[in-house]
Amino acid sequence: SNNSNPSVTQQQEPNRSQPQLQSSQLIKRSARDYQFGQKIGEGSYSSVYSAVDVHNGKTYAIKVLSKQYIVKEDKIKYVNIEKTTLHRLGLQHPGIVQLYYTFQDEASLFFVLDFAEYGELLSIIRKFGSLSEPVSKFYMCQIVDAVRFIHSKGVIHRDLKPENILVAHDFSLKITDFGAAKLLGSSDDPNDEAIDYNSVNQTNGDTAVTTNQDRKGSFVGTAEYVSPELLKHNICGFESDVWAIGCILFQFFNGVPPFKGETEYLTFEKIINVNYNFAPGIPYPPEVVQLVKKILVADPASRLTIPQIMSDSWFSGVPWDDVSYIWYRKVP
Numbered sequence: 076s077n078n079s080n081p082s083v084t085q086q087q088e089p090n091r092s093q094p095q096l097q098s099s100q101l102i103k104r105s106a107r108d109y110q111f112g113q114k115i116g117e118g119s120y121s122s123v124y125s126a127v128d129v130h131n132g133k134t135y136a137i138k139v140l141s142k143q144y145i146v147k148e149d150k151i152k153y154v155n156i157e158k159t160t161l162h163r164l165g166l167q168h169p170g171i172v173q174l175y176y177t178f179q180d181e182a183s184l185f186f187v188l189d190f191a192e193y194g195e196l197l198s199i200i201r202k203f204g205s206l207s208e209p210v211s212k213f214y215m216c217q218i219v220d221a222v223r224f225i226h227s228k229g230v231i232h233r234d235l236k237p238e239n240i241l242v243a244h245d246f247s248l249k250i251t252d253f254g255a256a257k258l259l260g261s262s263d264d265p266n267d268e269a270i271d272y273n274s275v276n277q278t279n280g281d282t283a284v285t286t287n288q289d290r291k292g293s294f295v296g297t298a299e300y301v302s303p304e305l306l307k308h309n310i311c312g313f314e315s316d317v318w319a320i321g322c323i324l325f326q327f328f329n330g331v332p333p334f335k336g337e338t339e340y341l342t343f344e345k346i347i348n349v350n351y352n353f354a355p356g357i358p359y360p361p362e363v364v365q366l367v368k369k370i371l372v373a374d375p376a377s378r379l380t381i382p383q384i385m386s387d388s389w390f391s392g393v394p395w396d397d398v399s400y401i402w403y404r405k406v407p
């Protein structure tokens with residue numbers, strides 16, 4: 076439906092304390108420009124290191140992807156989506172992990188990203204079991220604001236979950252992992268540097284490089300946060316990101332997401348039936364209960380939209396043009 080699509084107006088975002096492009100950024104970077112530190116994480120086809128830029132002394136997270144692995148596992152498409160999306164969303168909003176540079180050598184691709192000191196939001200939820208109402212509200216404002224921005228750029232994230240939301244040194248949140256994203260509209264960056272996979276030694280003769288193969292119908296996202304419309308009708312719009320936001324809001328108070336079965340199949344069954352409960356003994360604020368109920372609605376057209384969430388009474392008084400840590404400290 077029309078009003079549930081906030082992307083129709085491609086708003087110009089104010090440049091909120093984002094670094095300006097430096098002339099040095101015109102010079103091609105390489106791994107020599109960084110002092111690599113500890114490995115801070117590992118993905119299914121990547122390793123992430125902290126690294127200090129030898130020119131400005133700042134710490135970044137550098138995601139290193141093995142070209143051989145990407146080719147072998149047929150992940151070229153996902154890597155390209157992530158890079159293109161980060162470029163489309165780049166240097167405009169503090170709630171998105173910034174991609175500053177990309178470069179490659181024979182074996183690897185390097186993505187130079189914002190360093191999120193406290194790692195995944197999931198680990199913070201796990202550490203405390205659940206979050207207090209003010210902290211939940213502070214984090215939820217940032218997520219809603221960032222997703223509003225992402226949608227305004229014609230991007231559907233499609234895999235929002237606390238593992239894909241990183242926490243920076245000032246407790247600002249940064250949404251990451253755009254490998255499952257859907258980009259609406261024209262293709263981006265026609266002049267963007269192509270990834271050269273030719274240098275990859277393909278020792279295995281049956282390695283198939285299928286960059287153009289579209290996998291319509293394949294499941295994207297994570298079982299617990301996937302929307303009923305994706306499961307039932309294989310459709311995934313902006314409303315599906317809103318569904319995930321509802322699951323995350325519930326999880327802040329509950330510790331675990333609303334739909335969680337013993338198996339993926341049982342999880343899907345719960346989602347399709349919108350079968351979840353507010354556990355007794357948890358002091359959910361009544362406004363949060365109402366908000367969650369209005370988001371976790373099976374019919375995407377009847378689900379709250381991002382603008383409706385922003386004007387919900389739980390968020391009354393939130394200065395949406397500056398959802399920052401400073402604001403949180405002002406809350407009594």
Ligand code: ATP
Binds near residue numbers: 189194241252
């Ligand atoms: P998968 O590829 O299997 O979905 P993933 O998306 O988590 O996993 P990566 O993006 O490579 O894989 O991230 C691996 C881990 O590194 C993450 O779980 C996170 O803890 C950490 N990490 C990723 N990016 C950053 C960052 N910008 N700052 C700090 N830590 C990060």
